Amino acid sequence: MYPGLFSGTVPPVPHDLAEAFAPTPRARPSRIGRRQGRIQLTRVGPRLRACTAERAKQLPERNSAADQQPRGSGVEGVNAQPPVRTDRGVAAPIGRAGTSEDGDRVLVIDDEPDIAELVGVTLRTAGYAVEVAHGGNEGLALASARPPAVVLLDVMMPGITGLQVCEALRQDVATATTSIIMLTAKRATADQVEGLRRGADDYITKPFDPDELLARVETALRRGRKLREVSPLTGLPGNFEITRQLDSLIAEPVQSFALIHADLDSFKPYNDRYGFLKGDDSIRTTAEVLLRELSAIGTKPRFLGHLGGDDFALLVADESAEEVANRIVDAFDAIAPSLYGPLDAQRGFIEVRARDGGMGRYPLLSISLGIATTRRRRYTTAHEAAAVATEMKEVAKLHPGSTWRIDRRAGP
Incomplete structure (x- = not known):
């Protein structure tokens, strides 16, 4: 990812x-x-x-x-x-x-x-x-x-x-x-x-x-x-620019940033139910939500990149991480039902045929955020920060609905 x-x-x-x-x-x-x-x-x-x-x-x-x-x-x-x-x-x-x-x-x-x-x-x-x-x-x-x-x-x-x-x-x-x-x-x-x-x-x-x-x-x-270096789907900077931005922040003598890994939940069944064009629309909508909420924050750094698929990376000030995460979760949940047909949006789930031939029931799209901060640790490489953010994102996915988890562990 x-x-x-x-x-x-x-x-x-x-x-x-x-x-x-x-x-x-x-x-x-x-x-x-x-x-x-x-x-x-x-x-x-x-x-x-x-x-x-x-x-x-x-x-x-x-x-x-x-x-x-x-x-x-x-x-x-x-x-x-x-x-x-x-x-x-x-x-x-x-x-x-x-x-x-x-x-x-x-x-x-x-x-x-x-x-x-x-x-x-x-x-x-x-x-x-x-x-x-x-x-x-x-x-x-x-x-x-x-x-x-x-x-x-x-x-x-x-x-x-x-x-x-x-x-x-x-x-x-x-x-x-x-x-x-x-x-x-x-x-x-x-x-x-x-x-x-x-x-x-x-x-x-x-x-x-x-x-x-x-x-x-x-x-x-x-x-x-x-x-x-930009995503053809969202127009956002891609992996190379994300890495450059992260490397630049890590090289600062005093690190003070947070890396947020954002990922959609239940995206594959949504794609299977509505088709890849609607899937692309949902990714563009997610990008718009992320950009709007990020722009509302006055602190810096303030960067948004598209990693590909339904994955995004944000770089914000350490002290703004929780505020940004809350704004994103609330904004996405407010707009998610509009990505569905009236019946699916009203009942709050979709039914998609599974590989075994049975029908599976999946909730509406939600977003999970994993946050790596410099509050209690210093990162030496971009890969190290990315690994922590991804780990926190996987922890967030263990919980239903849109949510976020932040790393509070002290570094080595």
Whole structure:
């Protein structure tokens, strides 16, 4: 019920790369550039190739083992990823993560090899793990095999276009929530709107500045991390943020907080009787009750998170724990009957068929709260506090109806 717990600054782009991105009026446009109207994006000639090669020499020394795996949270050599076989052969990451968080991998899909190489070097210099695909089909294969955090996608490509790739990414369950940034030479608003309608999150117009590229990638990653850290059902912070908040309070020199583990009673039979959609409604209603009663308390800390299912975690001031618990119990009991049909609400129970074929009788939903406080003990880890709160919650469940129990034992 408590998975894993209860159980920036953008680096400056080197001047030579900034020059490489700038349009060169006297240079001859590439064949693909002429065909697709990318006059500003000139062929990467000897000067640009030399620039890229020179920058590669300045990057950290690589070896065959470390180069195939991203690095996150300051730990090198974890989560090694095997090469992916695509329609163009075996594709391997061209870079590795530096300072980026674990999983912040960027996939570049661009049919122009020189541009893809340049974007890849820019991102790698900034510390991102990068994979490059030189066509739509290859990009889809890579994205499906190892879903990236961000896709930089060229709009105008031969064969399957960038817009078609964008739609396919959104339809694949593995990449449905991946951030997609379109790279486009089209400046017309209608073209950009079309990309957003197809599922893109952002766009960059060519020619683009490397600083803008890095800023937009970091923005997409930050937004993606925030979305991953909230419950899609209630919109409340999830397990990672709950752990961070608890760790922060435990690290205080003088601890003064209470952790409350809230859990619904008789939720499974309710789900069986009314279906999962009504079950979701009851969880959202519970979240609203918890948030409203928590907001009425003037003391701090004041935090509410959704652990998943019908479990929630609250962090409050030690001296406010009992008051918050009483308010929650009273408020939930007042609203619980409204979650039922008139007949069930009037008689105060529901009948649900048990596994043995007989009918079981279950009371209306209630809420049990377990409270771990710092009143008589000091916690050294989040897991220790969570274990005490969960233990108290189980004690509360031994009693009928909505209730709470608080740990009053002295710590070691």
